[in-house]
Amino acid sequence: MSPLISNINILFFFFMIMISLLNQSSNAADFCVADLTAPEGPAGYPCKDASTVTSDDFYLNNITRTRTRYPLFKVSATFATTPNFPGLNGLGLSMHYFEIGVDGFVPILTKPQTSEIIYVIEGMVDVGFISSDNKAFYKTLRDGDVFAFPKGLLHFFVNSGRKSTARILASYSSSDPGIQFFTNSIAGNDLPSEMVAKVTFLDTDQVKKLKAQFGGTN
Structure with missing residues (x-):
């Protein structure tokens, strides 16, 4: 067997071991039911007992x-x-x-x-x-x-x-x-109405009307 083929086989062997270890790690717990008493992080909720x-x-x-x-x-x-x-x-x-x-x-x-x-x-x-x-x-x-x-x-x-x-x-x-609703985002915030109008091409009066409807301020 040539050294090249031998090295490829070794690399393949270690690759398969790594895949196996990753699968074992991901399946170490069957599930992770959310602990809703704890804060949610970027990866979700921590597991409850x-x-x-x-x-x-x-x-x-x-x-x-x-x-x-x-x-x-x-x-x-x-x-x-x-x-x-x-x-x-x-x-x-x-x-x-x-x-x-x-x-x-x-x-x-x-x-x-x-x-x-x-x-x-x-x-x-x-x-x-x-x-x-x-x-x-x-x-x-x-x-x-x-x-x-x-x-x-x-x-x-x-x-x-x-x-x-x-x-x-x-x-x-x-x-x-x-979920982010477009209208809620532009009208439900506390940005000044003039600023919202400037960046959305809406007129200021219309922005104020939308803010009143969607709970925005300023």
Whole structure:
């Protein structure tokens, strides 16, 4: 056997050992149920004592019973994320169920940390996202349709059915996806209205009106 082939075999052997060790390390604990009494860090919540983990940590009752409402947008939702579903911590997945009423919409938003895929249970919905080169990708979805949103891009949902509520199930590639609504961000802050107007091409009066609506100041 030539020295070159021998060295390649040795490198391959150590590479396989490293892969094995990494897998053993990642699987050292079967799960990391969130300790919600501790602060959340960049990697999620710390694990709670395994002896206190129960089946209820991996269970969420009736996701289709909406628990949070957004009257301004005619939207209601249930969030299956780590803060209310601690067994998801570290698993890299989560879900939302939401309903969009007639003439309702989910305003332009981004989820910087996660990709998303949705399934339309019932209704007709216009959905879309805008790529980083400002190209729009959008589609009208109906019962049974599925649509994917790439990580971090601006996107939206509009109920385009004239007489019925749209019911949607969404899944994410993070156990606690961050959500940032565009309008809330520009109008719900404490930047001076003149500054917001300057950097958004909106007029100052319109900014003040939006700030009053979304809880901003100055």
